[in-house]
C-alpha cells in the first residue's frame with residue numbers, strides 16, 4: 383500500500399509532494415535525452431528556472447508547440463544565444479538546436495535541480511545543502527572538461543569550487559559567474575559567447 387510518509391526530493395533535498403516529484407522526474411527525462419556521452423562544457427546554474435518556459439530542455443522533442451523556440455525565454459534562450467544556436471532553433475526548431483548543443487558536448491544542470499521556493503532566486507541555505515551532492519555528481523558521473531558558471535548566485539561558492547579539485551577548467555566572467563540571471567543578461571550572454579568561442583578547440 384502507499385505510504386503517507388513525505389518523500390524527500392533528490393533534486394532539491396526538500397520534502398516534496400507527488401506533483402513536485404513528477405515535475406522533477408519530467409525535467410530529468412528531458413535533460414537526459416540531450417545529455418552528451420562526453421561533456422565538454424557543463425553549464426552550471428543555481429536553480430532550475432521558476433518559469434517552465436525558461437528551462438532549456440523543457441518539452442523539447444515532444445509536441446511541436448512546446449518545442450517551438452518562441453516558447454523559450456530567460457536562461458534557456460540566453461544559452462542558445464551564447465552557443466550560437468538561437469538562429470538554428472528559430473529556423474529548424476528547438477529539438478534540432480538541442481541535438482547540436484548535445485553534439486558539441488554541452489550540457490546544462492543546476493545545483494538546485496528544482497525551482498527555488500525563495501522569491502527572487504535561490505537562497506544560500508537552499509543551495510548550500512545540495513553543493514556536496516552536485517560536486518559528487520560532477521566528479522563521478524558528469525565528468526566535464528570545463529564548467530561555465532551561469533548564475534550570479536554562484537559567486538559565493540567560487541572559493542568552495544576552487545578547493546573542490548574537480549580537475550576541470552572553469553569558464554568565468556572576469557573571475558565571476560556569467561550573470562545570465564543578472565541585471566544585464568544580454569551583455570553577460572555576449573561575454574559567455576566570446577569565452578566559448580575563444581576556446582573552440584577544446585570544446586569537442
Ligand SMILES: [Zn+2]
Pocket residue numbers: 391392393394395396398402406495496
Ligand atoms: Zn525538488
